Amino acid sequence: MLDDLDRRILRTLQYTPDAAMHEIADRCGLTAAKVTRRLDKLRDAGLYRGQEAVVDWAALGFEVSVSLRITLDKTQARAFDEFHAAARDVPEVTEIQTFLGRVDVRLFVVARDMAHYQMLYRDRILTLPHISDIEALMLVSTLKSDERLPL
Incomplete structure (x- = not known):
């Protein structure tokens, strides 16, 4: 290989x-x-995807970072597709991850401050389709952030 x-x-x-x-x-x-x-x-071969810029959101004035753990209403056949499509349209959502288990999706959201986050949460996040439960985890600090592998 x-x-x-x-x-x-x-x-x-x-x-x-x-x-x-x-x-x-x-x-x-x-x-x-x-x-x-x-x-x-x-x-x-799909082993190297290229390079990307890593932007320091805090340096750009985005002081709040939140991880939202979301459970979707699985009684709706298109719940996942419709939720994912709508979540991609929220510019402050920097990452979307899907899971197997009680939590279906995790969104990473950045905001300028708590007032901005509150507006985002109320007007953009809670209006996303098919949410049955949501839990917010406020980021306090990042102790390690490294995607390098031991090659």
Whole structure:
């Protein structure tokens, strides 16, 4: 599946995602063309999805972060599809996760302050279709946030 060179390339990208292709190649002992070809193969295989910017919401003035655990009304055949489609339209919802178990969906919501969150909750979240139960977990602090894997 992955050989040592692939692991080295992915490890380098995880720890220095903003490195230029020639820097990655130098660190891995390869040419930039070879790194590009290997990344293309990893992307085609679904192992490497690319790079993205990580935005610090708090630095942009979004001081409140809430995780909403939602149980849907499963008596409605289209409950999941209709809920997910509507939740995607709320710009302050930064992530949607689905689960098996009592909780069906978790939404991560950011807001500028508590007044903004209260407005979002009342006007945008509670109006989402097919909610049968909702629990809000207010984020106090993030102790670890890391998607790097030990390659």
